Amino acid sequence: MEIAIKIIIGLVAILHLYFLYFEMFAWETTGRKIFRQFPADLFPKTKALAANQGLYNGFLVAGLAWSLYIPDPIWADKVALFFLGCVLVAGIFGALTASKKIFWVQGFPALIGIGLILLK
Secondary structure (H helix, E strand, O other): HHHHHHHHHHHHHHHHHHHHHHHHOOOOOHHHOOOOOOOHHHHHHHHHHHHHHHHHHHHHHHHHHHHHHHOOOHHHHHHHHHHHHHHHHHHHHHHHHOHHHHHHHHHHHHHHHHHHHOOO
């Protein structure tokens, strides 16, 4: 069970590291491919906003990675639950306000991680 939890936390962290990359450094290239429904002229105008979002994704990555290196298992679980909870809330909010796909890409993996930690 512990290995499965670490794998899920790692996958969620990698996913958010990718979000950091494309929002902070590739908004006008990768962002256009991901958000095809947005007009092309929107990307240069929203570059700073996207970079800000990317920075927040970086904080999620840092917290999730930190939880993997905490030697005390109870403390590690609590830190992981907090950051996975943040990801889940962001996924739910994104699904309600932007696209239902956001929940499945972002929120559902976090929910699995939370479930595994609570079941152990």
